Amino acid sequence: MKKTLVYIGIIMLFFIIGVVVANFIIMPLVVQRGKVISVPNVVHMTMDNAIAELGKRDLEGIVVERRFDPIVEQGRIIIQDPLPDTRVKSGRLVNLTVSLGPETIRVPFLIGIDADKAELIIKRLGFIIDAVDYQHSDTVSMNKVIATIPVTETEMRKGDGVTLIVSKGPILKMPNLGGMTIEQAQPMLDSMGLMLGEVKEVDGSGTAGTILIQDPAPDQVVERGDSITIMIIK
Secondary structure, three states, X not given: OHHHHHHHHHHHXXXXXXXXXXXXXXXXHHHOOOOEEEOOOOOOOEHHHHHHHHHHOOXXXXXXXXXXXXXXXXXXXXXXXXXXXXXXXXXXXXXXXEEOOOOEEEOOOOOOOEHHHHHHXXXXXXOEEEEEEEXXXXXXXXXXXEEEEOOXXXXXXXXXXXXXXXXXXXXXXXXXXXXXXXXXHHHHHHHOOOEEEEEEEEOOOXXXXXXXXXXXXXXOEEOOOOEEEEEEEO
């Protein structure tokens, strides 16, 4: 029994000695094998320069992500991990996130699309509407897009402005209403989007109730919504 206790005591003693040696001698030696280094700041450096700078400090830079950034120039470092001035052992990996620059989007093909729908598309893509300009067109229907500024396929950033050129339809010229009655002239004016304005009765030769004078005059350029003044024979 006494021998057994002695053996147990010896075993426990060696165990305690082993723990003490491991904790206070071996582990410190292992931990202290690597040199402690302060991580340099490589944010905003080019990728190549950042990796080279880390290499000078016995650190290894590795690109773990590339993403769009509205501020940091393409090819430069956005984020590093560990952060600058962090104390690490030599040989440590430093994770780098590299900028792809601002995200660009191409102006879509909108020619022939309704102006309202085109505006929605532009806004959904992240652009803004700088202006909507109206021009006459003999080939594009009224209220449809003739062109965009910048043109289709131009690469732009979110938040940039786009101008829509929208058709007012073909150039309208005032028809000759002379000799017509109001009833005959009204459908023609309606089809052109013109409004019948003031009607005056005047003395003149010809059939009563027919148009003698009109303003604007025949062949004058008019716009939809313009008001037409006529004089009819009493």
